[in-house]
Amino acid sequence: MSSNIPDDTDATPCAYTDYREGETNDDLPATGDDATGLAADVWDALYGIEDPEMPISIVDLGLIYGVSVDDGVASVDMTLTYSGCPARDMLTEDVEDAVAAVDGVDDAELRLVWSPEWTVEMVTERGKDDLREFGLSI
């Protein structure tokens, strides 16, 4: 029988155990620290939403790139960690619902953005603590 398995064992370990490290971006992660009024309330609502797989707020995970409120309309720029995210509709609906429920917000608009691309560098210090507590090495 012919075999495609080489005789010598020169196997190297899987190269994908490291998460891709990204470049840091001065404006990100956005956390709404300096937000006031209604925008601050929107950030609070966003903090209340957790990633579906890990006990970390989507804000600390670095998914929110910006929030603005104009005349009762709250606009949120958000990304996802992965283009093939199977929880996309679930998460975006959660965000829209939570933002629309903020007192004073008449309408919520969510824009999915993909650049700069999300990397672990976008996770806040508090988020890193949450992930470590969850058992991830970060």
Add this chain to the structure above:
Amino acid sequence: MATSLENPDELDERERRALETLLKRLADDEFVLAERYTEWQVRAPTLESDLALANNAQDELGHARLWYDVLGDIGFEERELVYERDPADFRHSTLVERPFEDGDWADAVLRSYLYDAAEEIRLESLVDSTHPKIADRVGKIRSEEAYHLEHAQNWLERLADGDEGHERLQDALDRLFPYAFTLFEPVDPDVEEDIVDLGLRDATLEEMGEEWLSIVVPYLESLDLELPADGRVGDGTDEFEFEVTEEMLPEERGRDGTHTDAWFDLYDEFTRTYRELGRTETTRIMDKPE
């Protein structure tokens, strides 16, 4: 470059058609390739490779969705683009629709290589697209695609190293190479010209095709594989030049709406559940529980 093409309401007919054509090429390729990859789930030769290919399929579906989203801005809905679309309107290259023979792992690996090498060139040409949403998506997609190429090459090199694997790769190359040329065939030559003139993409199909050949041909030959069709011109001392002639191309090219029978079977398969459920909405299966 004149406009940023950002506002869908301001697009004229020519801009709209160029955008639609470019996005359908991109999205359909990714979507149909993913449909084929998923056939390997629970059938790949090891659990690791099963997971890897399933993951690549998930990436490709994600990328297809990102491109279909941009088509959403010019009035298309997901269900019209996928589940209710006339199969003859799909514009993917016929390379991605070809069926796998049972257990022919070499085919899946080689196909992935031929496609992913082309995909990298194509994405590179979109980095500075005048359409902001296209430019916004490219970085994310490229970072995920890089793994696909590495995966394919890793397997290619191992398969090529054994007698049976090498033979299977050669068979797959003989079958797939003509279809791979269709990756760079035009949907409509005039519209293809507009895509570049409008700055949606900064390289022509010919330029990208040549670059692809200058990468894949030497690589495949380094694995001792023989090209089923060799269009190289010159004595090899000048710059790499390879001419794809009409005779080298298959009859069905996908881009122009011609497809092989296998595509229509695949289409019936992936739209079956949608049809049987009598769906009119694709994104939500049931109301969110209170």
